[in-house]
Amino acid sequence: MHPIRSQLLFILIVLSLSHSVLGQSTKLMSFNIRYDNQWDIENNWMLRRDKITKLINRYQPSIVATQEALSNQVNFLDSTLSNYSYIGIGREDGKQKGEFCAIFYNPAKYKVIKQATFWLSETPDIVSVGWDAALERICTYALFENINTKEQVYIFNAHFDHQGKVAQENSARLILKKIEAINKEDLPVVLMGDLNVTPEEKTITILKEELTDAITLSSSPFYGPKGTFNAFKNEPVTSRIDYCFVKNIKVLSYSHIDDRLDNNKHISDHYPVLVEIGTIKK
Numbered sequence: 001m002h003p004i005r006s007q008l009l010f011i012l013i014v015l016s017l018s019h020s021v022l023g024q025s026t027k028l029m030s031f032n033i034r035y036d037n038q039w040d041i042e043n044n045w046m047l048r049r050d051k052i053t054k055l056i057n058r059y060q061p062s063i064v065a066t067q068e069a070l071s072n073q074v075n076f077l078d079s080t081l082s083n084y085s086y087i088g089i090g091r092e093d094g095k096q097k098g099e100f101c102a103i104f105y106n107p108a109k110y111k112v113i114k115q116a117t118f119w120l121s122e123t124p125d126i127v128s129v130g131w132d133a134a135l136e137r138i139c140t141y142a143l144f145e146n147i148n149t150k151e152q153v154y155i156f157n158a159h160f161d162h163q164g165k166v167a168q169e170n171s172a173r174l175i176l177k178k179i180e181a182i183n184k185e186d187l188p189v190v191l192m193g194d195l196n197v198t199p200e201e202k203t204i205t206i207l208k209e210e211l212t213d214a215i216t217l218s219s220s221p222f223y224g225p226k227g228t229f230n231a232f233k234n235e236p237v238t239s240r241i242d243y244c245f246v247k248n249i250k251v252l253s254y255s256h257i258d259d260r261l262d263n264n265k266h267i268s269d270h271y272p273v274l275v276e277i278g279t280i281k282k
Helices: 003-022 045-059 071-080 165-182 202-207
Strands: 026-032 063-067 085-087 103-105 110-119 138-146 152-159 189-194 242-247 249-256 273-280
Touching: 026 045, 026 152, 026 189, 026 242, 045 071, 063 152, 063 189, 071 085, 103 110, 103 138, 138 165, 152 165, 165 189, 165 202, 242 249, 242 273
Parallel strands: 026 063, 152 189
Antiparallel strands: 026 273, 063 103, 085 103, 110 138, 138 152, 189 242, 249 273
8 A cells, every 4th residue: 555545544544533532623733834925946835735735625623723825825725725714914024925824724623712822022013023033033823712512722823933932932922921821721822833943841840830732632643754854855854843732622632644745745844743632531
């Protein structure tokens, strides 16, 4: 059997078994889709975009936290993923300019109660570059309510700076501070995104003060490559910089998805992270 088909079969079996045993479950995905860079020749967005939408439609996550998408990419996903709506703004002007941390969701399964975006900086309410960061960075979040169960969960989607260590650490502190201020009801929380740091770095230690790395909670074995950043290279991937952190949530499975184009090239320079959560803990 083709390795990608074998991987898909394994993941679908794990998801179906966990769903049948534990009842109501929800699939979440975090996916840095790689921005539309005109200098990407072999890995151009136009060559990758259809496979990305096929992957999302195949796994059918209820909520997809995307990173790096420019407005044209967000619009393409919005027009192609007919079962999804989205929230999000561009980080350079708070409207359409620059990369989004757009959150796509299935409105047949979840509705948005409230949503907002803040900048990862000393002035989070206005367009800004924080600390020693190279670029504007944002976190988009929403309070989602399950249509059937009425359970509510906060989803935060962030993309940390790729250079500034102070910015990375302070971004983690800011997000924890925001969660505390926003989540007065102590509802379940999910933080997903490309954090641009590996697990042993201080930024992750800071996040673990209040949140738990979902990979450590999974009731099913982890599946997929060890890392998430493949850099469009066909080499073993060990750099894990994309995450899902949770609070008050049961984790059923955790996977890194290595789907490829027909020519065996990657569909992004990051692997999507697929997480299934069970009944939300109170």
